[in-house]
Amino acid sequence: MPQKKHKPEEIVVKLRQVDVLVSQGRTVSEAVRTIGVTQFTYYRWRKEFGGLKTNQVKRLKELEKENERLRKAVSDLTLEKLILKEAAFGKLLSPARRRACVDHVRQKLRVSERFACRVLGQHRSTQRKTPRGRADEDALTADIIALAGRFGRYGYRRITALLREAGWAVNVKRVERIWRREGLKVPQKQPKKGRLWLGDGSCIRLRPERPNHVWSYDFVESRTHDGRKFRMLNVVDEFTRECLAIRIDRKLNSTAVVDVLTDLFILRGVPSHVRSDNGPEFIAKSVRAWIDAVGAKTAFIEPGSPWENGYCESFNSKLRDELLDGEIFYSLAEARVVIEAWRVYYNTARPHSSLGYRPPAPEAVQWPSNEGGSSPPNAPRVAPRPVMH
Numbered sequence: 001m002p003q004k005k006h007k008p009e010e011i012v013v014k015l016r017q018v019d020v021l022v023s024q025g026r027t028v029s030e031a032v033r034t035i036g037v038t039q040f041t042y043y044r045w046r047k048e049f050g051g052l053k054t055n056q057v058k059r060l061k062e063l064e065k066e067n068e069r070l071r072k073a074v075s076d077l078t079l080e081k082l083i084l085k086e087a088a089f090g091k092l093l094s095p096a097r098r099r100a101c102v103d104h105v106r107q108k109l110r111v112s113e114r115f116a117c118r119v120l121g122q123h124r125s126t127q128r129k130t131p132r133g134r135a136d137e138d139a140l141t142a143d144i145i146a147l148a149g150r151f152g153r154y155g156y157r158r159i160t161a162l163l164r165e166a167g168w169a170v171n172v173k174r175v176e177r178i179w180r181r182e183g184l185k186v187p188q189k190q191p192k193k194g195r196l197w198l199g200d201g202s203c204i205r206l207r208p209e210r211p212n213h214v215w216s217y218d219f220v221e222s223r224t225h226d227g228r229k230f231r232m233l234n235v236v237d238e239f240t241r242e243c244l245a246i247r248i249d250r251k252l253n254s255t256a257v258v259d260v261l262t263d264l265f266i267l268r269g270v271p272s273h274v275r276s277d278n279g280p281e282f283i284a285k286s287v288r289a290w291i292d293a294v295g296a297k298t299a300f301i302e303p304g305s306p307w308e309n310g311y312c313e314s315f316n317s318k319l320r321d322e323l324l325d326g327e328i329f330y331s332l333a334e335a336r337v338v339i340e341a342w343r344v345y346y347n348t349a350r351p352h353s354s355l356g357y358r359p360p361a362p363e364a365v366q367w368p369s370n371e372g373g374s375s376p377p378n379a380p381r382v383a384p385r386p387v388m389h
Contacts, residue, residue: 206299215271215274
């Protein structure tokens with residue numbers, strides 16, 4: 001028969017009973033037999049509860065419970081501190097990150113799921129819910145990676161515009177989430193230099209108000225594989241952002257400038273103003289006299305202020321960043337073909353950030369080749385989207 005487990009109050013009562021019997025002259029062994037325990041148990045009780053009264057025992061029990069509660073609280077606070085230290089730095093904003101953090105903490109510190117979720121602010125139902133991705137997630141990710149590989153200088157906003165053009169009903173936030181999850185990014189450019197602003201810059205005085213109102217042109221240089229230089233004359237409509245022409249040759253002088261403008265004026269009409277820097281090809285008397293003779297006006301920027309020709313300078317940077325810096329041209333003919341294909345793509349398909357990620361001119365007119373001379377005004381529309389090399 002199992003021995004009865006005595007409560008502390010009962011133990012104190014039996015000890016006081018033994019004390020009374022001993023005070024009456026009985027021996028300890030005789031008094032202990034009256035309470036029904038062994039002498040070993042008596043002396044163990046006396047060591048733990050000797051000298052206490054019943055109300056003191058109750059107080060002792062309360063103190064022990066309070067002490068145990070405090071020990072547990074200190075232990076929990078220490079454990080919470082360890083969990084927060086083991087968790088990832090910063091805010092765990094997404095349920096997926098908190099779910100992964102809870103699993104890591106449980107594996108590392110051997111704590112319960114309930115405790116880890118409470119410390120990290122994760123609901124237990126969210127922790128146990130198996131995330132289900134969208135059915136088209138893999139296909140969308142593959143298309144984003146393919147576009148990022150093809151257009152290495154495009155960010156996720158321009159990639160979003162290309163996806164929408166391809167038929168994807170996707171917003172920029174979802175593309176950004178996949179973009180960051182896959183570790184995609186645009187390589188850093190060279191830091192920009194500070195500008196010395198002028199209060200009376202021509203770019204501030206003259207703003208494009210309609211198509212064919214203000215054109216701007218500028219030269220860009222590059223090299224073929226053999227190290228020889230070639231020049232490009234870029235002409236841009238500042239209002240539509242369309243690149244009207246890119247003339248490519250080893251040398252381009254004021255005569256070439258007049259030749260390019262002649263073809264464009266016949267094809268597009270005469271603009272109100274033509275903006276340029278103060279290069280010798282643009283300020284030549286023959287060029288200025290010819291522009292005045294056909295009814296246009298020149299708009300030269302302030303010397304040493306290239307930002308006043310900002311539209312053309314922006315186009316030049318895109319041309320160099322997205323094409324010239326990533327291409328090797330083995331001949332001048334190859335450069336003409338590839339650069340012209342990129343110009344057509346820039347006008348008809350490439351999303352432009354300042355135009356709401358739409359192309360500048362989806363139905364741009366084909367630029368006539370150097371060999372064939374000028375094309376008639378009813379020339380055919382552009383060729384299909386080019387394949388970059």
